[in-house]
Amino acid sequence: MKRDTDLIRLLLLEREGEEPKPNLSGYTEAQVLYHTALLIEAKLVVGSIIEDINGEIAATSTLRLTWTGHEFLDAARNDTIWKKAGEKIKQSGVQATVSLLEELLKKLLKESLGLP
Numbered sequence: 364m365k366r367d368t369d370l371i372r373l374l375l376l377e378r379e380g381e382e383p384k385p386n387l388s389g390y391t392e393a394q395v396l397y398h399t400a401l402l403i404e405a406k407l408v409v410g411s412i413i414e415d416i417n418g419e420i421a422a423t424s425t426l427r428l429t430w431t432g433h434e435f436l437d438a439a440r441n442d443t444i445w446k447k448a449g450e451k452i453k454q455s456g457v458q459a460t461v462s463l464l465e466e467l468l469k470k471l472l473k474e475s476l477g478l479p
Contacts, residue, residue: 368464370398371407372445375436378408378425399423405461407432435461438468447471 373385410425
């Protein structure tokens with residue numbers, strides 16, 4: 364399954380307790396499970412992954428965001444900045460890592476605040 368940064372952002376917003384709750388209806392249960400497992404593996408959230416006998420993800424449980432998860436979400440929270448970052452990445456024609464995406468988000472956030 365391909366990593367979906369939009370879903371990652373929505374799951375972080377949901378875990379934080381964003382109101383109104385982010386709309387996940389466009390995603391399958393398998394996509395949500397997979398991406399929640401990615402959040403746990405990336406240490407953006409504290410949680411556990413339960414696998415079936417074949418090593419497939421059967422369930423996940425998350426407790427809270429980590430410091431790193433809060434930092435990423437704070438950079439990604441603003442819809443305008445999130446869309447700008449997505450457009451820049453799309454225009455470049457390359458796949459960006461989550462850490463590169465976070466750097467870009469922070470740069471755009473600084474620019475919006477008039478910081479160098």
